Amino acid sequence: METLAFQSNRLDVTEDFLSRAYTPMRIGGRPQKTGARIERASAGGLLVDKVDFDYTLSYDAGALDKVCLITLHRGLIVDTTGGGRTAHGPGETFLVALPDRPYTGEERGARYTITMFDAALLDQVAGGDERRDGPVRFTGRTPVDEEAGRRLGRTVAFLRDTVLGGPAPAAEGLVVSTALRHLAAVALTSLPGTLTAHRPRPVDGRDAGTATLRRAMTFIEENAHRDIGLSDIAAAVRVTPRAVQYAFRRHASTTPLGHLRRVRLAHAHGDLRAATTEVSSVLDIAARWGFAHPGRFAAAYRDAYGASPSDTLRAAP
Incomplete structure (x- = not known):
């Protein structure tokens, strides 16, 4: 930084x-x-x-x-x-x-x-x-509208105070790239633009099958360590971004980026289990996998694994 x-x-x-x-x-x-x-x-x-x-x-x-x-x-x-x-x-x-x-x-x-x-x-x-x-x-x-303005303001505050600011900024690797993509997405949905004027086309629905879902999941699992977003996933499986979104919503009850977060959380879990407390910390491992907010990372981790990240780290061999 x-x-x-x-x-x-x-x-x-x-x-x-x-x-x-x-x-x-x-x-x-x-x-x-x-x-x-x-x-x-x-x-x-x-x-x-x-x-x-x-x-x-x-x-x-x-x-x-x-x-x-x-x-x-x-x-x-x-x-x-x-x-x-x-x-x-x-x-x-x-x-x-x-x-x-x-x-x-x-x-x-x-x-x-x-x-x-x-x-x-x-x-x-x-x-x-x-x-x-x-x-x-x-x-x-x-x-x-007013809610869009508040959402955009909250996102800016998170980047200013957590990612690039505060006593322990999280400005490294996937944390910055993930937060920056999130800001761009929030701006696109909060401000008037050409993207908000589009409506779904039937072709997106036809491409949103289980084969698309499987290819997208494979790409995510093989590339979770990289700075990837929705457009990269769609390009890899050769359908539109909207078709990828439909496939995850219909067949996995989540979103492409929601699945990406789960995959990264699983990698963080693996790193915590394999780590030694002398050379690793929860914050280091969370940042490595793109999690900037320690409290949110801990809550998501506990929901998924029934224990806190620090408990897993202490129990590591």
């Missing part, structure tokens, strides 16, 4: 840093105070910044070419892109801009979290689909 910290009381220095850290931009205004603080943590294509401005500033920025989510904690952000005017307040999570578009606006004493990742991940998570005309893209910047 990489970190950096920036702090300045000069507008020109802040403008230079923002232009290098995000996209070329100009900031303006005549503030009485000019304090700016930014703390960054990044790993595996995921970038999370904690930003704090104690003054009002305007901005005129170029395209980011990334998905950039803002979670506002204090103050106000007024978006004026394209001549419009949309105000965002504390508690909201939204796209600061469409990835390929410039943007303008004003920040008024704002403290917020920036969460960014490569827009290409959206297509990887959504998977190939002959019904789409071109890549997956967002068509709006605010969540489709």
